[in-house]
Amino acid sequence: MQRKGSAPFRPASSAVRPSRSAPPGWVSGNWSGYAVQGKKNSYRQISAYWVVPRVKPSKQDRFSSAWIGIDGFGNPSLIQTGTEQDSINGKTVYYPWWEILPAAETRIDRPVSPGDLMFAKISRLPNRKWLILLRNKTKGWTFKTIQTYTGPGATAEWIMEAPSIGSEIATLANYGKIRFYSGKLNRRNANLKPSDRGIMVQQGRIVSTPSLPNKTKNGFYVAYGSKLPRSPRCKR
Template sequence: MSATSRITVLTAATAAVAAAMGSAFAVAPTAVTASSHAFRLAPISAHRIVAPDGRITHSTSSNWAGYSATGSTFTSVSASWVQPTVKCSSQTTYSSFWIGIDGDGSDSVEQTGTEADCSGGQPQYYSWYEMYPAYPVNYSNTVRPGDHFTSTVSVSGSTFTLKLTDTTEGWTKTTTKKSSTAQDASAEIIAEAPSSSSVLPLANFGTANFTGATANGQPIGNFSPDQINMGSGSTTKASTSALSGGENFSVTWKHS
């Protein structure tokens, strides 16, 4: 989500855990209102490695893994991915997979994607859109591990169109929103650890495969994008592969 995440309403079974954590978390593919959310996806928080020409070549982020293109005005970003299967223990963990505009060097993010969380030892899968810093909104459509998703986020003037299609389940959600503050300054395809007051534990999603990653209708590799790994201190939480064909890559879970 901006780099923020979405949440769903609490069930009785999860209310006690949420109270102990001091935050709510996603438990079902249920439509929610802003008041239901306590965590979300946020803009990138990263240590950047810069080449001699000033180009950002590699980042280690506390919350993002994937690719981000900057240095241009971006009017569209597209990609496809397969919904990962999470491996759950007793720990409550979270993971998000999305595409978006802004969020890398700007304070807004216009994004849509899917979630794979663990709550009470059980996997939870759902989808959402977010116009960060507004809270995310969940879609009610069924999401299952192994589902194939395609998505496009585009902007014309101040109007954003966020389209998410589950080609396996046979549904599409198209959301149109306006933003007067968006800078259209980056385009990204990301696996993320959502945040509450801090970054939440990352769910073991195995490997997320992204294909057809484009920005402004071109392979994202044409923009010499930033390759982002997720880490905390000396711990790598998720690693991002090199681009194949300029538009295909994977993100692999390493640590919660």
Template structure:
């Protein structure tokens, strides 16, 4: 999950335009990347949520999650604000925290917007400076979320195309580390209450090299008990759907179907 929007699109735009983008990072109150909102309890290796699509490894205590993706290009065909987030993280599938780092492909009206961020939910999202850490469609990105002990996590994001790397160490006193995720998300707007935002048409996102470490053992997604996560509306309309895992269990594609 992550970020939060104000009461209206105008207010949100004002908040964004007034933010001071530093050479490192700045907190930007736009949207929130939240834990998975399950429509029904997961079962038989498939889960249905209103905000996540991808894969979650579970039933272990995780110390690391890694993965790569190609930054999707969004199709912005209307004046409506729409959002899509792509990230690797620990927690959130069955817990109330998420330690995550990733990127966005958003539509601000008919204009596409791309940027990188990290979030230690329930703390707010932190956007990386677009000047220092630019993101463009087609960029090859890789992320690593590592638990280093005593409640500390190191979150790393690399853009091989733009040739930059960013790392930060953050703390969480409540992280349970009971899941690891590779996710395309419809983030949420949280103003008094939270609601899932419209999902931007990102086409297909390709996740590669997905792996995790738990209890000292490392492996691909398929090395662990895992769920394929389908994003649906409350009425059952599929919004995004991941493919089956590759033969080695480390890669999948995630396809947009509905906002």
């Protein structure tokens, strides 16, 4: 198997029929979740919590990545960190990682299991350096790395992705449902809007659908399939 990694946003056909009550702001073949756009150097820090979802084993290899990142939505740059949830050879695989395109992902040598509470933060430092932080609050470990990154800082994302195997987008694993919450941008509330919301379409059908934002506009669910999940009731 060729290396697995993330990729910038890839648009998909909008010929499918998304929910009329909550039309998405964008449609992709590999991303679903929320993405916000600004000008160059708009975004200096992003953070969020999520709970690692449990994927269903399948005969066909299937993959999913939950992450936060800066750039990649409309540009080829991307700095990101998250967790992987895959079904390979009928067995489930979970691990944490970070990545700066165009380099391949780097696996983090720490344990991750379904149900673990994760916190991630990416912050710009002086001299084109960036801090990538990923913390497993359930298992009690924290990973940090400082890397050079020269992307535009023009978009920011909270995403469930079907990653790439070589140059091909993988089939999305059935991850059930995942909740991103307490999302922040530049140390402030993320202030998510319905127009920031995007669905994933593979082989002509909707395979991943985010909810509308919660009341505080800093969190949402993403659910496998085409059904629109309810917004989280919790304020955080």
